[in-house]
Amino acid sequence: MAREQPPTNVKPTAEEVTSAEHTRSGTYYRPNVDILERPDELAVLADIPGATGEDVDIHFEDGTLSILAKVKPRQPDQTDFLIREYGVGDYYRTFRVSEVIDPSKIAAEFADGVLTLHLPKAEAARPRKIEVKT
Amino acid sequence: MVFRYFNTLHPMDQLRKEMDRLLTGVTTALGAPSRSAGGRGQPAVNVWESGDALFVELEVPGLKSEQLELSVVGGELTIKVERPEIEEEGVTYHRRERPVGSFTRVVRLPVEVDADRVQAELRNGVLTITLPKAEAARPRKIQVATTG
Numbered sequence: 001m002a003r004e005q006p007p008t009n010v011k012p013t014a015e016e017v018t019s020a021e022h023t024r025s026g027t028y029y030r031p032n033v034d035i036l037e038r039p040d041e042l043a044v045l046a047d048i049p050g051a052t053g054e055d056v057d058i059h060f061e062d063g064t065l066s067i068l069a070k071v072k073p074r075q076p077d078q079t080d081f082l083i084r085e086y087g088v089g090d091y092y093r094t095f096r097v098s099e100v101i102d103p104s105k106i107a108a109e110f111a112d113g114v115l116t117l118h119l120p121k122a123e124a125a126r127p128r129k130i131e132v133k134t
Numbered sequence: 135m136v137f138r139y140f141n142t143l144h145p146m147d148q149l150r151k152e153m154d155r156l157l158t159g160v161t162t163a164l165g166a167p168s169r170s171a172g173g174r175g176q177p178a179v180n181v182w183e184s185g186d187a188l189f190v191e192l193e194v195p196g197l198k199s200e201q202l203e204l205s206v207v208g209g210e211l212t213i214k215v216e217r218p219e220i221e222e223e224g225v226t227y228h229r230r231e232r233p234v235g236s237f238t239r240v241v242r243l244p245v246e247v248d249a250d251r252v253q254a255e256l257r258n259g260v261l262t263i264t265l266p267k268a269e270a271a272r273p274r275k276i277q278v279a280t281t282g
């Protein structure tokens with residue numbers, strides 16, 4: 001049995017625009033994400049099964065990160081489902097990123113239906129060791 | 135991918151199968167699509183059929199085929215996923231929504247399938263299992279002879 005862990009340290013730094021699904025036409029699914037903070041970067045991992053690496057649009061503007069992944073339908077519309085527990089469609093989600101990010105260094109990878117975004121912190125925001133001279 | 139055939143008559147296995155049977159029955163009755171109906175991190179399944187085969191599909195992003203074990207026995211398809219829970223050191227989670235951990239999902243097959251010819255494909259985090267129907271379960275055209 002799998003269990004879902006509650007976040008151990010959730011800071012109110014990333015908020016979604018919850019009405020995102022309604023401002024665009026069509027049905028969009030909100031992918032599950034993990035957002036991690038490492039010393040040098042923020043990492044966003046998004047579950048987007050059924051998408052390919054090519055059909056993913058990532059935008060970062062004014063501190064808002066948005067992810068749009070197009071997914072091709074896998075079965076024809078008229079398929080007669082015996083059990084249907086999920087739908088197949090495009091993914092869309094946006095985040096406000098409060099950390100100071102260097103947009104020119106954002107990198108993305110895609111493998112096995114998981115999109116990984118690396119948002120490196122801007123130089124000024126990185127933790128710095130300060131030497132104390134005695 | 136490992137296929138195993140086993141005969142489990144252990145009472146606990148039978149109890150588990152009864153519970154899974156009941157739960158699968160509930161979701162079949164609902165029929166309406168939802169984003170993910172499997173509770174507690176269990177993945178949702180979609181099942182459909184053609185004349186020749188039954189299809190079972192699961193979304194399992196991030197999974198590698200070595201972590202999957204499939205078996206067909208007694209009219210049931212069992213999908214087992216072994217995923218170690220990895221905790222990264224020195225990391226703060228701002229959000230943690232992606233399911234973690236291992237699970238087992240049992241799907242009761244409505245028709246008899248040819249277990250020797252079951253195939254599975256894992257692509258972009260989507261697992262598609264094709265279960266060819268047994269000869270006896272395939273639709274057959276019946277010729278109608280007109281007389282008189």
